[in-house]
Amino acid sequence: MEHSILLGMLAACAAATTIKWLLAREADHRRANAQTDELLRSNRALRMASRCRVALLHAGSAEEMMAAVCKAISEEGGYSLVWTGLSMAGSSRDLLASEIQGTPAGRFAAAAGGLQRGCSCEGIALDVMSDAKSRLRHGTSAEFGYPSVLALPLGSASGDAAPIGVLCVYSIAPCAFDSDDVQVLQELATDLALGLSNMHAARSRRAAEQASACHAQHDPATGLASRSLFNDRLRQALVAAERTGRKVAVLALSMDRYRGVKASLGADACSALLMHAASAMKSCLHEGDTVAHLLGNEFAVILSDLINDDDVLPVAGKLLEAIKAPMRWQDNIVNTTASIGIALMGEDGGEPSVMLRSANSAMAHAVGHGGNRFRFVAQEMNERASRMFALEAELRSALLHNEMVVHYQPRAALGDGCLTAAEALVRWQHPTRGLVPPAEFLPLAESSGLIVPLGAWVIREVCRQQRAWRDAGLPMVPVSINLSARQFREEGLVEHIEVTLEEYDVPSAMLSFEITESMVMEDLDDAVARMNELKAIGVKLSMDDFGTGHSSLARLRLLPLDQLKIDQSFVRQLGSEQADEAICRSIIDVGHNLNMQIVGVGVETLLQREWLRAHYCDEMQGCFFGRPMAAQDFAQLLAADRPRSNTMLPLWKAINYKV
Template sequence: LGHDFSFLLRKHHDQQQIDAVYSALANENEANLVLRKCHQDGAEIWCKLLISPVPDATGRITYFIGVQTDITEHKRDEERLAHQSTHDALTGLPNRNLLKDRLQQAMVQTDRSNDGVALLFLDLDHFKLINDSLGHAAGDRMLLDVAERLRACVREGDTVSRHGGDEFVLVLREIDQSHHVAAICEKIFRTISDPFFIQGHSFHVTCSIGIALYPQDGQDTATLFKYADMALYQAKDQGRNHYQFFSGEMNERMLERVTLDEALRSAIANDELFLHYQPLVSLSTGQLVGLETLVRWQHPKFGMVSPVRFIPVAEESALIASIGEWVLRKACQDMRTWIDNGLTGFQVAVNVSPRQFRDPRLADRIEHVLAEHRIEPGMLSLEITETVLMQDTASSEATLLQLKRLGVDLALDDFGTGYSSLSYLKRFPFDRVKIDRSFVRDITTDADDAAISRAIISMAHSLGIRVVAEGVETEAQCQFLRRHECDEMQGYYFSKPLPPMEITTLLVEKKHLPENIFSPAQIIAYPAAGGS
């Protein structure tokens, strides 16, 4: 009290604010300012300064009153909130909001120069396995380590952000050629591939990267985000641990996927889906012993749509669950019709998609459909691929045991194409394995394929498991498989997939393999193992 107000401005170095105070005094006005000052201990503090003129009885200003309040904590709270609104809480990296601003700034800067900007979408491959096996704390630790490694891979002016989950987005400035981006991607791959040590465990992970370039791929942030995401999807589709630049063809494929997705949603209701069946034949008797169910789609505008095109779309959009249940019901209806007409003695196989397999009520659903159509469980075979089992082996084992207790037959499809088929064959309760057509195709001319097929047959039989060969198209292939005691075959050599009415005819006529297949005189020379 009674001091000259100037001491309140001490250690405040913003000349514009100081000038504002003196201007208010000169004009006998009130001044209300926020000052950033330096405390005597060197710490930065924030103060709110209010200076008010005090008039006498005649209205003449005789002096001023100055009140200064320490608002440092309030300012720090504001700064924390501002930081939280623009940064990821876990890693401290810029979030989506700040990323868009940084990308926009980079684009504006590029417009004034001759270089470009690269937007990279990065996703960790199979990160869910870390969370599932060690918990979210371990997953968070890995994300922190990944964030630190990514920072080390880029320049000071570039941006590394986290989009949530295991997805990171990078903005690379001043990029003049795509091979510079490729070099950075390779650097990221090398950095991420180094082991992570978490909770006493060593983990190796990979990542996939999608890339969109400004200005050639898009002129606004929304388009670049969309195209980088498309490219990331393509990189994953190639088997992961890849980087992929966006191309116009990707956009066309994505538009096709969207179109197919919309059409597929009404396909069941509009009765556009139907089933074909491909026979499985015993190589010891030549008789038909099974039918594999294959879904087909006849669209009124697109015509016959290949399963290769629409099944992946159905998997992504979750429509595969509805389609899978429709296939099961329709197959059971056809089975009931054949049974009622006295046509029995064979199983019908239905493929189970990854999404269906993860349904905890799968066994209950199947049991209900079988009971509804009065079908014995042993007449149904479920075909499951190795990729389905890879996602969670403990859960997979529990589901398979449930299905086995129900009484259905279990087949491991596309056997030999994955990395862990042997362990799956031993661990899980399969009744049948199907040798993938890629091994059968050259079985009579390629010694390696012949050796692999013989090994699969021998190993499966030692475990009490039957073997089916897929894609058998020639008599020579059929002879080879019979000679080496493969149990069953499936392929165009016996029959292509047929609609139910033609299958009925085939069953009534009791079509079987040609008699010459069983002739002792039919001797064929096969390549020796180790040949080329």
């Protein structure tokens, strides 16, 4: 029995030892797991903090900074949802939720869209913003259905300044935030607030620097360029002109009645007058031009990218007219004029300071001659300007007194030489100078705006003449009319053509309108839309001088054209210049493949005609067949061609042309 008792005691001791060992081992295991968890937590916190600080250093904007920080906390910290809210301007109780990272759950899924637009500072966010301290909640009543929520203010480390927003972190695990987690996240919130504040300060500093630079480069009274900006842009314009071969002009301008207005109405009226002049001048200039207010009533203008010296004339005229517009000041109507001096690039070596000084000298001459005029540095330019303005006045008178006439240059089919069409060419029958060449008055009409009424008159005259030929029993042939760039863009062109065709009862197929490549290359979409409007009323469209512009095949196929006219510069060398022959062959092939008719322009010799006929060109126009002639002379051609069929197929279709 004693032996049994002894065995029992030994067994009990062994069991107690085993239990004690197991308990000790379990405690060691718990300590090891706790150390592992702590190490994992520390590593997670380090990764999260490191990634957040990298984001703070490299973010390019506040939005990018908040997005990167929220993403780092969500992904590296293992939290379910993270978002930042910034205080909305003028409100301490409204937040704009700027960034949301993670997978929304519970009530937050429905509220997420509203948070992105702006949400009320309710619950945790409101508490944090109002009390400027973190809020920690656990339990099922926490925000948006998450058991654990931590909201941290985005404020300074000292807590003196009001918070600029809030950082909210959500977890699906109960009691997810201990003191260490809160401390790490609080430090990140402080760093984020500091980063946002620094970025805002840098943005404000850049805005102030830009405002200061803008103030230094612009006149505060008028908002125009200052003298320093004027000089800088003039140097740039001169360098660009040397590279491109274009021209630059400097205009010095002064207000003729400035001192009188100041003496009678005061300084405020003069300030209003300067603003009036600034607005008037800007309305006359292109986007690339510069107008500056230098001192008092003195202005300066840079006209860049001019093709030739004469291009400055219409601009100077527009400036004078614009400034003459009356200005209302309180109960007074103020009328004033301006004096302009013009210096052209090359007259004084192209130095900015010399050009401005020369323009001021020319302006003084304009003032000395009574004002309300402009003067050039070179006397020959003044004489030329006088002639140009006199010619413009005569041209206006010519339109009123029916001095314009239309001549017609015939076109012929290369297959049989029959008359097929004509081109209308406007001429000026001057009462004393005789027939004025188009090269003398058409550029002036274009620059002065007279090209629009002149073009409208040509359309009416062609339709009237078509009706007169038909009433005389003559066959009708299509007549083509050249459209200027300004006329092509003019609103109401299509309506004017429709009304004129109806008035004279002329079929729309008897009119064709010629445009150039440059007219459609400036704005292809707008040009195609305008061409389609013309095509919709039944008229034909032709591209003149094809091959001299910058058309590409990709653009050409988009244009609703009926005809291509090979420029005469290529036709002139046919039979002797292989390069021109290759270009003509290509134009003919491309045009036919696009179902267009091809016309060779400027045909003057038998060799040129035979070359075009041998290569299946459809029609020819030039002195070889007929020069431009008056309407009565063209009527004789129509009478001689009376038996011709108007339905003859083009040569390239009739002979089964193959590419």
